[in-house]
Amino acid sequence: PLPEKARLIGYSPKKIREIIPKSEEEKVKNGWEDYLKALKEFQDGKKYPSASKLFREFHKKYPESKYLDHALYLKAEADYRSTFNELNPIFDQALASYKLAMREFPKSKFYDHALLKVASIFDEIGYSLEARALYNQGLKSKAKSLYNEVRKDNLAAMLMKEGRLEKAFDAFQAILRKSPNNIEAKAGIFEIANKFFEKKDFPRALKIFEAGASRWPGELNEKPEINFSMAEIYFSNKQYARARKHYFKLLNLDPASKNGHKALNRIGDSYMVEGKYQHALSVFDESGKKKGIKLDDEGKPARDKEGSLIREDSAETQYGKIRMADIGVRSPRLKIRDIVFDVEHYYKPFKTFDKIFVEARNVDILAEVTLSRGIAYLLEQNYLKAIDEFKKLLPLGPESQFFQEADRYIRQALIALVDKYAKQGGNLPILYAYSDFISLPIGDINNAQTLLQVGEAYQSIGMFVEAVKFYEKVKVLDSHKTYRDRVFLNLGHIHLENKGYDEAVLVGRNFIRNYPRSKRIPDAMKLLANALKGEGDFSGALKTYEDLLARFEGKAEIHFLIAETYTDMNQLADAVQSYQRAIATYDRQERVIPEYLQKAYYHLGSSLFKLNRFGPAMEALKSAKELFPDNLLRDWADYLLIESLEKLGDPAKITEGLNRLVKTENADDLTRQAAESRVKIREWEKQLKEG
Template identity: 20%
Template structure:
């Protein structure tokens, strides 16, 4: 049987995700395993770019398991590193101490972060120190072991890229010793064997012989372990061993002798829909192309062999082209395209042949491969070597898409080599030749930042001015102009600053920096809620403006900006200033009747917001009671002087909230006044609700309970409608016990359907939330008995069914769902009922029936209807699990295919793909594969 596997490219990027994040489905798990999974999941979220979600996962774990704080620090550090806050992560390591295994794991995460940002020296130092500490032993901490394996592979890649092949081999060996995963071991062994061959290519004598022997030994071990793509890779390595020995015939014999096996692997990959980029056939055909080309090159100098030479070049071209076209994403694909192009050119130029083979569409991929070495050298900060590689490849691919980022990196190389002449030459070429590129300007911006950090004004001004001249329409042009204006202003060059600001006004009237460059920028910023920018503009305007309604409005707006920014102390100062301006009669801010009316409206708002700002001011803590007293005073003034204002009911409500915060018993009277004085306002209609809500909002739950207890002590004083509304308020706030008591008042006394119907449902909901399922069943059954056609029918039935399920009254739960099926006419209701029924049937052990319910949802629902998609997704996952239990592996695969097609970016997409792969393997266990013969046993 041929085993499927992942690509070598994927391995190079994420081997450790495969080694460490394998999900094993078991009937039950221990608490420790659950916690482990949560932390591994959080770490995985960071890896794929969701640090905020990772933080939420960890906070949830800590709420339940506070003893896991050290593990949480590890995730916290990973989040910091993902945001490039390396100093903060280093501080965590120092705080925890390097004897703590979690701190050691953080240091390894730091090394990876440094490596990915080009700080290879720092990464190498951390890796060397760590692995020296664990020489001859393995970490026992599970988190540290996970990072140990990841880092061993990362370190190996780093060393291999830097040319330290022996160090890389040693690093890979650490993975072999730390994992029992046979498939992972075979992958690493295949990489090691290939690396030994590369080591042999650059050595001679006994050292070469030892390297080739180690490679042969590893290949034999791989072949002894079974037939899979790693078996195929070992064949390529064995052929390369012969090439190192200068035995071309031997290499060809190895390939041709195992070609049938390679074809079988290739065929299997195609049949299973697996990527051909992992097929060892790519390497075999590439190698054959090289062997044939070598013979053609040797024969090309003999004129009498011209026809035979052309024929050999044609065969080599065919091999290379097939690899490029069929296996383009493999490790050999791009290089094969380059070699094919070279032979095509030679046949056309030297031999006058016309080759109808179009390689143009593959040029960008080929170019990317050629620039890889230069990029690696650049990452390692080997700028001199990188310059040579970039220039060589730019001469070969001057117009390729990859050429622009290559030129950007070349700029950085010359800058780091302190060669301003070449910096200017490349900068001019980049700006003029690629003026329409969206990537080219990034090179000049990065160059400007490089010199700015070095305080080299002539060079950063050159970089930014070249950018502005060559890319005037780039999205960051206005921002750069604004920055340069700020720099000139900081240097005291006001005239120079104004020139840059004027360019923004002239060229970018729609840019966000446009209002900032104008003297009237305040109004523009305020209009787009840029309150921080507006504060600066208003301040300048108010300092120069003469008294008028416009100045009064600007003052009110300045105060509002501070309030929106949460700067209530500053807001208070500005509101008080406006009140001082507008309070005196005949003030100079309004001369006409219309102006006076405008100013009255401004003054009214100022008084209201004055009270609000005092109510929100919280520093210093000892002054808070005084601020709240001033808030009440301001609200009292407002209510007394603007009682007809639409804001008056809100002012009373906010006053009551402040009194609640102060635990002032007069709050109840305030809300009573609100209810009686403004009965038609929203606040008046909800005065009692406001009392409860305010207490809950300021986390004064005791106050809320006390107020409610008073209601219960004199229930006849309050209407049943008020009890219903208070019950709903408590329910919304999560105070389920109080909600149940409030609804019971209504249920026990009311015959009014409007009250009784929603109160029965509220009572059932509260009891359900309290897990008093029998009480919930009683209330919901009464609701359905009294009002069988209630608008709450479906909500009640679903909750009732779940309550029956919770108390193991499964037959009754099924009967409840039958009622839903009987009357439901909307897809969401029908499918929700089917899904719930499936859960009940599953709990009853009726797996076939449960499958039928889940499959109804999965197969018959329309995924284009957004509200059905969550149900379809959950039904597919339930179906996959049940089909797996029933060992119906083809059905598992079909469900997986449907999931991936319907939810290609779903949360479970990756897990589903893994499940499908496992199902394929299990389904294929009875499939036989032609034997490759009996390989020799590995050396002892």
């Protein structure tokens, strides 16, 4: 049977025959076919430029079409989408198209969407005021708009881009209170935390990260890099266990992460800082074996002839090897299994440093290995080499972490070096080292002990004005008055050297009164005695020495000083007794024989000679020569021996001794001249006797 024809209820066949032609006419009049053609181009998803062209032609051809509002809004959308995919989009055409559509058809159902798009374009090109105004206009004009949540997200994102992070955070929080599952707001919260992290505002960054991680724990799994940022903050806060937890989480979730190798090294660093060198060595060994992909000249992965990727040591690989060498320097006695570890970097740290210094992948690694090598020298107490290494880092500038580390270690090395020289009596090396330091772009040193030692070095070579300048600096820095007595005594010695005996006496007496428990009381009493001698008060000096003899050890030196005072008083018999006491009370177990003891032997002989006790004088002088043959007084002793022989009547030995003394290469000029004169006199006397 024939199919039954459909009928429109309420319309007669005649009426229907009248409607159909009218409908066709209306389609032609409104450009339905042209509209449909443009719409299909738009819906294709890849033909936005041609769709825009067709909609533009439609507008010109059918200015009164009932489809014109759709056509104009769709043209604007086509212009936007074709531009959006460009590398550097320019939205001028899209913006003009949206404005035209909105102006011509403000009542269109597409107006709200177009308003959002225009606002987003202004937002994209940095017109913040216009964008914010249009976002807010949309929120106010249509409270239940489907696009209002996007507007709120974008307004919060604008605050974030403008650096108003706290207000952006509050805005995202407000969105989340109404829409807890808002993806953009959730992402915005973590992005704000990351912004604080990039600004080194770690406290606020960590607060937001921790709150976000607690609220959306799955976010750390979906975005593993958040773990790295949190770990870095914990590491900077010295919360190493927490830092390791997040570093490990990053490595487990995303082993190929761009920060993965750095995270591995950070784990090693955390163990190293905690002194867990065995754990650190294990981590750095893994890091040192982890190769990076080599890049060609164009920055693309390099491949071998078989097409396989070529791998080489990366900067992070070299970092791991440097740290293995560091551990070798700091803890060289770990139990290492050669089968497990690449032990060369551990056992031969300087070889590792030298190799990486030549092959460093970047400036940071070059600086890192230089710093490590300097620290290694410092730990070996090779301070000059350490300072030379650290000086190489100073051109990096004060903002560089390596400059700051070098500054700190140079100061540390200088303090140790100056102290070492001071204990050895190396005054000129102290001044050379300090002069080199002060030429560096790191300012002066603020260590009171070092400045004091530099001042004492200047004082030892007679540069008293410079010494006093340093003592003034010490007074300012020495808040605990640790060196106050030492500085005061040094100033007294300067007065003494400048023959300011009254001032020196005053310093000595005030020191004894003000610093009764100081270990430098003996030195103060010696200063006082010397100052009294300078004033001519020999009895006062002797009384001071006698008091010193009764109160302190080191009696041999005190007896020597008493003997010298008696010599100055020309009381030679008393001087002889005191020299003999100095020699008798000296502790023979001391390794280094002091200068005063050598002088005691020689001065004893010369004092006996002056007393015409030639036999004992000869014995004393012979002992002095045998014990201290290199002393500068030896030649004078030879001369006195010859004189003593003459007094005792032994002409042959006298002539032989004088001739030997004249020919001695290292004899001082005065002694040689005296000997030459005696030889000539003896020859003259001999000639007279022979007629």
